[in-house]
Amino acid sequence: MTDTLRHFIDGEFTGSAKDFPKLSPVTGEMLCRVAEAGESDVDDAVAAARQALRGPWARTTELERAAVLRRVADEAERRFDDLVAAEVADTGKPVDQARTLDVPRAAANFRAFADIVSAAAGESFLTGTAGGGRALNYAVRKPVGVVAVIVPWNLPLLLLTWKVAPALACGDTVVVKPSEETPSSAAVLAEIVRDAGLPPGVFNLVHGFGPDSAGEYLVRHPGVDAITFTGESATGATIGRSAADGVKAVSFELGGKNAGIVFADADLDAAVAGTVRSAFTNGGQVCLCTERLYVQRPVFEEFTERLAARAREAVFGWPTDPGLTTMPLISRDHREKVLGYYRLARDEGAEVHVGGDHPVFGDARDGGAYVRPTVLTGLGEHTRTNREEIFGPVCHVAPFDDEDEAYALANDSDYGLAAAVWTRDVGRAHRAGSALDVGLVWVNTWFLRDLRSPFGGTKASGIGREGGLRSLDFYTETTNVCVDLG
Numbered sequence: 103m104t105d106t107l108r109h110f111i112d113g114e115f116t117g118s119a120k121d122f123p124k125l126s127p128v129t130g131e132m133l134c135r136v137a138e139a140g141e142s143d144v145d146d147a148v149a150a151a152r153q154a155l156r157g158p159w160a161r162t163t164e165l166e167r168a169a170v171l172r173r174v175a176d177e178a179e180r181r182f183d184d185l186v187a188a189e190v191a192d193t194g195k196p197v198d199q200a201r202t203l204d205v206p207r208a209a210a211n212f213r214a215f216a217d218i219v220s221a222a223a224g225e226s227f228l229t230g231t232a233g234g235g236r237a238l239n240y241a242v243r244k245p246v247g248v249v250a251v252i253v254p255w256n257l258p259l260l261l262l263t264w265k266v267a268p269a270l271a272c273g274d275t276v277v278v279k280p281s282e283e284t285p286s287s288a289a290v291l292a293e294i295v296r297d298a299g300l301p302p303g304v305f306n307l308v309h310g311f312g313p314d315s316a317g318e319y320l321v322r323h324p325g326v327d328a329i330t331f332t333g334e335s336a337t338g339a340t341i342g343r344s345a346a347d348g349v350k351a352v353s354f355e356l357g358g359k360n361a362g363i364v365f366a367d368a369d370l371d372a373a374v375a376g377t378v379r380s381a382f383t384n385g386g387q388v389c390l391c392t393e394r395l396y397v398q399r400p401v402f403e404e405f406t407e408r409l410a411a412r413a414r415e416a417v418f419g420w421p422t423d424p425g426l427t428t429m430p431l432i433s434r435d436h437r438e439k440v441l442g443y444y445r446l447a448r449d450e451g452a453e454v455h456v457g458g459d460h461p462v463f464g465d466a467r468d469g470g471a472y473v474r475p476t477v478l479t480g481l482g483e484h485t486r487t488n489r490e491e492i493f494g495p496v497c498h499v500a501p502f503d504d505e506d507e508a509y510a511l512a513n514d515s516d517y518g519l520a521a522a523v524w525t526r527d528v529g530r531a532h533r534a535g536s537a538l539d540v541g542l543v544w545v546n547t548w549f550l551r552d553l554r555s556p557f558g559g560t561k562a563s564g565i566g567r568e569g570g571l572r573s574l575d576f577y578t579e580t581t582n583v584c585v586d587l588g
Contacts, residue, residue, distance in 0.1 A: 106135045107285050109143055109309060110292035112150035113302025118143055122311075124285060127194040127430040128421060130469030136285045139308035139316035144277070147306040148325040151248040151275035154303030159275065160245075167271055168216035173298040174267075175212040178205070181294055188286035189259055194470065195384060196426040204260050208291075211263040214553040215573065219271040222574055231586065238585045243578040245273035246351060247327030250320045252341075254333045255281035255432050256387040256493075262288055265330045268573035270304065277306045277326070279316050283432050285309050312337065324348060330576070331355075332389070335491075335517075335562045342565075353566040353576050355389065355558055357491045358519030361512035362392040363534070365505075366400045368524035372546065374408045377497070380522050380548040382413065382475045385429045386495035389563075390520045390542070390549060393492060395499045396511050402501040406479060409499065410455035413475040418461055430471040431494060437471040440494035444476060447487040452478040452498070483514060491517065505530060509537040518560030522548045541567070 107124070108115040118137040126133050139147075154160075162170075178185065182205055189200040226240040249269045253261045258280055269276050280288040288307055295305045310316025321329055322344045328351040331341055335356040345352045362380060364373045380392040397405045417427040431437045437460065444458045457476030462468060475495040481488050488498055502508045512521055520542040523534045531545040541559040544550065551557070554570035568576060 106137060107289045107309060108137050109139055109147070110289070110296075110305070110307040111143070111147045112153075112306070113296060115292070116143070116146075122282065124192070124283075125433065126191065127432050127471045129466040130434060130471075131466070133191055134286075136282065136309045139310040139319070141319045144308055144316055144319040144323060147277045147308050148248060148320075148323050150303035151277055151306055152325050154275045154301060155245065155247060157301060157303070159273065159301050159304050162273065164219045164222070164271070167273060168220045170298065170300060171212045171216035171267060171271055174295055174300070175209040175216070177294045177298045178209045178212065178291075181290060184290050185259060185287055188290050190421045192258065192284040192286045193255070193432060194421055194430040196429060197422050198424070198426070199384070199429075204257065207260045208263040211260075211267040211553065215267040215271040218268075218554065218570060219574065222571060229584075235586065235588045238587055240583055242581045242583055243272065243574065244581060245275075246577055246579050247274060248325055249274045249276050249577065250323075250326045250329045251276050251278045252317060252320070252329070252331045252333070253278070253280055255283035256384060256389070258284035259287040259291070261332050262291065264568070265332075266291075266305065268568070269330075269577045270300075272574060272577035274328075274577055275304045275306075277308060277320060279308055279310065279320055282309065282311050318344075321345060322347070326350060328352070328576070330568070338564070351576065353558075353568055354564045355568070356519075356562060356564045357493075357517060358389045358391070358559065358563050359394060359489065359491050359515050359517045360390060360392050360520045360522070360540075361515070361538075362395040362522040363502075363508045363512060363524065364395065364397040364401065364405055365508075365523075365525040365527065365530065366398040367526045368401075369526065369546075370401060370405060370408070373524035374405065374412060376522065376524065376546070376548050377409055378412045381497035382416070382428070382495040383549070385431050385473075386475075387432065387493055388549075391493075392497055392522055392548075394488060394512070394515075395497050396502045396508050397499055398508070399501045399503055402499070406455065406477070406499045409497070410477045413456045413477050416475050418463070418467075418472065420467075428472070428475065428495070430467075431473060432471065434471050436493070437473055440473050440492060440496070443487060443490075443492045443494070443496065444473075447478050447481065447496075447498075450481055450485045450487055452487065453480040454478060457496070483511065489516070505533070509534070513537075513539045516561055517563045519563035520544070520559075
């Protein structure tokens with residue numbers, strides 16, 4: 103990692119007059135400094151992206167762009183260890199997780215969208231005319247233009263490549279703004295796309311914050327044609343207001359207060375293990391994590407006890423330690439937010455079965471951002487703890503009696519991103535898919551994804567869908583061509 107991470111604009115790394123420190127979530131020590139983009143830096147990045155739209159990139163075919171994406175995937179695998187090191191340094195996640203999830207998925211995103219754009223079919227229709235002849239109507243996909251790509255800190259490389267890959271596949275150019283908390287893997291990706299032969303200006307990277315910084319300058323820039331954003335719902339609403347002024351296309355994957363439902367007929371071993379993953383993976387810092395769990399009354403007490411027991415077995419350590427199950431939160435500020443919710447839960451009358459505080463190590467990790475996985479019961483449905491997204495390793499467990507009640511409880515939320523259902527009843531599994539007001543329902547699993555399938559949320563959890571052909575729809579404009587054949 104360099105002493106100062108720089109922007110990547112028009113094929114070159116550049117600095118800024120201002121910079122800021124990036125701190126380790128493991129120890130709180132400074133890892134590096136990061137250039138902070140001013141308005142002129144963002145202007146330069148957008149101008150480079152617009153110029154690239156008129157350059158050689160504009161004349162590439164789908165198959166040529168697919169070949170570029172495959173080269174990027176190959177180069178990402180060649181730089182595998184560099185990407186792992188960047189992800190682990192920025193987030194504090196276990197090395198094993200970065201090696202088995204984050205970095206492999208980054209390469210998979212580029213390969214998947216290379217395949218998708220290569221195989222995508224266009225629409226065509228033969229139409230009868232008033233004079234007895236026929237006309238041919240066919241659809242042509244064109245790049246939407248310059249896309250602002252803004253990604254969060256929880257899965258920075260995975261989510262960045264999830265957006266950049268389809269944008270490039272469709273012939274767009276991008277200006278990327280990673281989170282100020284996780285700038286490192288984006289900087290490595292800039293080197294990767296350069297070395298894979300992407301023309302200058304097609305991929306641009308600016309570092310900085312949101313308000314009065316790179317994020318705000320980017321979303322309000324008149325040279326940006328579309329915005330794709332993953333992050334908090336409140337931030338998405340702010341970006342949406344700015345985008346509305348310029349009538350920009352938006353794709354938002356926002357927050358979640360996701361529900362899990364465990365029916366009495368479920369395989370309890372699988373349901374407990376699955377809920378440990380869905381509640382505590384990545385320190386609970388995944389928009390898809392389960393924060394509300396509803397368990398059918400006959401198995402409620404047993405399930406809660408077993409879940410709490412598994413949470414007590416959390417393994418803390420250094421990111422390089424084998425068998426590590428628990429990582430720090432992204433920052434001390436975020437830790438204070440989560441600990442504030444732990445205190446709020448107690449004030450609202452929760453029973454804390456495990457956790458509710460932070461560990462003390464007696465070493466450098468005490469300067470980091472660790473909290474304990476936490477299991478709660480006893481709260482009403484309309485308490486703040488059960489309504490607001492916490493984004494930490496915490497789960498509230500409540501009983502239910504019948505199927506309709508379970509769906510009503512799960513749907514009683516301002517959010518609608520994902521749900522996990524545990525049951526052996528095949529009919530119930532399919533009913534849940536229709537009954538739950540969310541964008542994604544998992545049955546007897548969690549975090550299993552097919553990159554061709556639609557992904558996104560309802561209500562305050564987002565606007566639009568990405569994944570597979572839905573990504574092509576967002577990252578392109580479609581023109582219908584009508585030819586009178588006589």
